[in-house]
Amino acid sequence: MIISVPATSANLGPGFDSLGLSLSLRNRVHIQPSKFFSVSIKGEGANNPRLKGNNLFINIFNDHYTHLTGKRGVFRFRFYNQIPLSRGLGSSSAVIVSAIASAYSAAGVNISRRKLLNLALHYEHHPDNITPAVMGGFNVSVVENNKVYSQRKRIPGYLKAVVVIPDKPISTAHSRTTLPRSYRKDDAIYNLSHSSLLTACFFNESWEMLRIAARDKFHQVARMKNLPELFDVQKLAIENNVLMSTLSGSGSTFFNMVYKEDAKPLLEKFQARFPSFRCAIFDFDNDGVLFRD
Template sequence: MKVSVPATSANLGPGFDCLGLAISMKNQVIIRPSKFHSVSLKGEGANNPALKDNNMFISIFNDFYHNLSYKKRHFRFEFQNEIPLSRGLGSSSAVIVSAIASAYAIEGIKLEKDKLLNLALAYENHPDNITPAVMGGFNVACVQENEVRYINKAIPKNLKAVIVVPNRAISTQLSRKTLPFKYSKEDAVFNISHSSLLTAAFMAEDWEMLKHASFDQIHQKYRMKQMPELFDVQKTSLKEGALMSTLSGSGSTLFSMSYADDSKNLEKALKLRFPHFKVFTADFDNVGVRIEI
């Protein structure tokens, strides 16, 4: 069987911990019956032996598999990772979602996506990454009574994601420590109004409105100070035709959205300006987690 989960970009500027979307690069795992446990890893993280020895996927998979099955079976896990590690593109959420989905699928137990999402919540208590990882598309989500409440919207094919991945990471844990303990009423109102407008723009497909709605006062400027070049990446992206340009998750990746017709020029301009960073264009993913048996 094969399970794949797309990359995600969370927050999207003002939607701190509640907005996210799925991008069509993925991590996938192929699971085969085996006489003994084995792991192979290709792509992102392949040169990191610790990922084989201390594999979060295996740990979560075993938690669920041992509860679902009375059988003692061994498997070979073949990982092919496209999502950069620790760059704000949802690599941890991809691991969590794929591990839970795999444990159910290997036992032939149907798992509805809503249930999968809420099981994943136990490992990732912010719904902005796990919701698009499961559902695909654009998502606005919150947690209420230990359940994710969300609305999902497909993203049209005439839009592209232009991604800038810096050559170093920003720790999510350390990144959260840079945020203020208190915010002014003005900053709170700013983000409520802009995240509301951003959500409405996605739902109405009013893409020009993203140029006005995607700004933030709660987290981006504090996190981006750890890597000041990101301010220039954001400024360049908006100048070169991006509809919006936001820190992806806690960083260090910068996510931009553009019309498909503008994406090549935007990618070219960013590559010229930031040759030491990885820059590429991707489609959006409207499916989320996929299981093939």
């Protein structure tokens, strides 16, 4: 079987821990029964021996497969990873979602996307990355009583993502320690109103208003201080008429949305200005997790 899960960009400015979308950059895992357990990794993380010895995917897979079948299966796992690690593109959520989906598929048990999403919540307590990883498209999500409630919107093909991926990671756990313990009422209202407007812009396809809607007072500035070059990335994007420019997750990647015809010119400007960073154009993904026998 083959399970693939897309990269995600979460928060999207003011939508702290609640908004996210998926990109056409995927991790795939090929699984087949075997006489001997084995793991191979190609792509991102291939040179990291820790990923083979202490693999989050394998641990989650074994937990669910054993629960479903009452036995411990022996499989060969081949990982083909395209999502950069610790760059704010949902690599951990991709692992969690693909591990649960793979266990159910290997056990021959059907699982709905909604159930998969709620099982993933046990490992990732914020729904902003796991929801688009499962559902695809743009998603707004909330958690009530340990259950994810979400709404999804397909993203049209005439929009593209231009991402800037710095050569340095930013740990989500560390970046959260830089955030304030409390927020002023005015800042909370600011983010609430902008997050609401951003959601309405996606569902109504009012793309020109996104630049205003994507402004944030909760987390971006504090996190961007961990890598000050990110302020220059955002400034260059805004000067070149992007629809929105936001820190992707906790960083270090910066996400930019543009019309299709504006993607290549913006990419070339990023490449010229930030030659040590990886800059790329991606389509948006509207499929989410995919299963194939």
